[in-house]
Amino acid sequence: MNREYVIETKSVTKSYGSLLALDGVSIHVARGSIYGLIGDNGAGKSTLLKLLAGHIFAASGEILLFGKTGEKELERCRRQTGTIIEQPGFFPGMTAEQMLEYYRIQKGVPGKEKIEEILKLTGIWEKRKSKCKTLSLGQKQRLGLAIALISEPQILILDEPINGLDPSGIIELRNLFHRLNQEKNITILLSSHILTELQQTADTFGFLHKGRILEEISSEKLMEQCNDYLNITVTDPQSYTVLLEKHAPKDSCLVLPDQSIEITNPMRKPEFYSQLAAEHGILIKSLEQRHASLEEYFINLKGVSK
Numbered sequence: 001m002n003r004e005y006v007i008e009t010k011s012v013t014k015s016y017g018s019l020l021a022l023d024g025v026s027i028h029v030a031r032g033s034i035y036g037l038i039g040d041n042g043a044g045k046s047t048l049l050k051l052l053a054g055h056i057f058a059a060s061g062e063i064l065l066f067g068k069t070g071e072k073e074l075e076r077c078r079r080q081t082g083t084i085i086e087q088p089g090f091f092p093g094m095t096a097e098q099m100l101e102y103y104r105i106q107k108g109v110p111g112k113e114k115i116e117e118i119l120k121l122t123g124i125w126e127k128r129k130s131k132c133k134t135l136s137l138g139q140k141q142r143l144g145l146a147i148a149l150i151s152e153p154q155i156l157i158l159d160e161p162i163n164g165l166d167p168s169g170i171i172e173l174r175n176l177f178h179r180l181n182q183e184k185n186i187t188i189l190l191s192s193h194i195l196t197e198l199q200q201t202a203d204t205f206g207f208l209h210k211g212r213i214l215e216e217i218s219s220e221k222l223m224e225q226c227n228d229y230l231n232i233t234v235t236d237p238q239s240y241t242v243l244l245e246k247h248a249p250k251d252s253c254l255v256l257p258d259q260s261i262e263i264t265n266p267m268r269k270p271e272f273y274s275q276l277a278a279e280h281g282i283l284i285k286s287l288e289q290r291h292a293s294l295e296e297y298f299i300n301l302k303g304v305s306k
């Protein structure tokens with residue numbers, strides 16, 4: 001399938017002095033997707049997002065927005081992009097509504113009526129008369145999002161938007177991202193150092209580690225990779241594996257160095273495996289069910305790349 005990428009980088013490199021922050025980074029963000037850029041602290045996420053936003057420039061490689069490249073074209077395309085890379089400056093004494101109006105005028109966006117629509121869309125309408133200094137972190141994130149949305153962008157680029165929010169704040173923001181994506185057809189690129197935070201938000205993930213993209217993967221494929229495991233320790237592993245081959249031939253079994261037997265994505269319920277042993281006079285010492293988490297997947301990926 002030939003998907004249209006609204007954001008693409010090709011072998012982008014960026015150094016700060018002798019520090020290579022991005023090393024040949026290529027990412028592909030399809031129109032209509034929510035793309036999660038995952039990486040530890042210092043992996044290079046902000047650097048990549050700043051390059052896309054035009055705050056800094058690459059040493060080599062190519063950046064494409066809406067398929068267009070070259071600084072002049074990119075500048076034009078960036079007008080259709082809303083970004084929050086560092087918190088936009090808020091004047092503490094201004095109200096949320098005044099702050100949004102300030103940015104509307106600064107960005108040259110016509111139509112005062114947009115203010116009401118965006119304050120309602122981002123869920124801070126009730127707080128419109130509150131001064132910025134009194135807003136909570138979550139409310140500030142929403143106001144930042146409102147500012148990014150004022151120019152009706154087709155793309156949103158958000159650096160760690162979930163950082164520091166409590167669980168209910170995360171859920172609210174996640175729902176908002178889904179609404180913006182579904183109802184306004186906005187493509188969203190957002191970063192986080194916590195994979196599980198983006199697990200239910202993004203449909204595509206890019207794993208960035210020490211300035212390099214290790215993998216780009218759809219959330220569907222990622223979930224498939226996170227297998228279920230059954231780990232069984234028995235008194236007689238040899239006889240038990242023979243039994244498994246006969247009675248559960250479709251299962252993929254592996255005898256681990258500690259002589260326990262690992263079944264990946266077992267076809268039957270755990271009781272089947274304990275009954276099978278019992279019926280043949282084999283004693284089960286332990287039986288554990290495990291699901292490889294997304295975090296484990298990322299840790300393994302980083303391990304392989306060393």
Ligand SMILES: Nc1ncnc2c1ncn2[C@@H]1O[C@H](COP(=O)(O)OP(=O)(O)OP(=O)(O)O)[C@@H](O)[C@H]1O
Binds near residue numbers: 016021044193
């Ligand atoms: N202006 C700068 N001058 C020098 N080094 C920098 C600068 N900005 C970033 N770096 C370094 O580049 C590397 C990548 O930093 P970057 O901020 O892009 O990472 P990050 O993945 O966004 O990290 P975090 O999750 O901590 O925000 C880090 O080693 C950082 O110290």
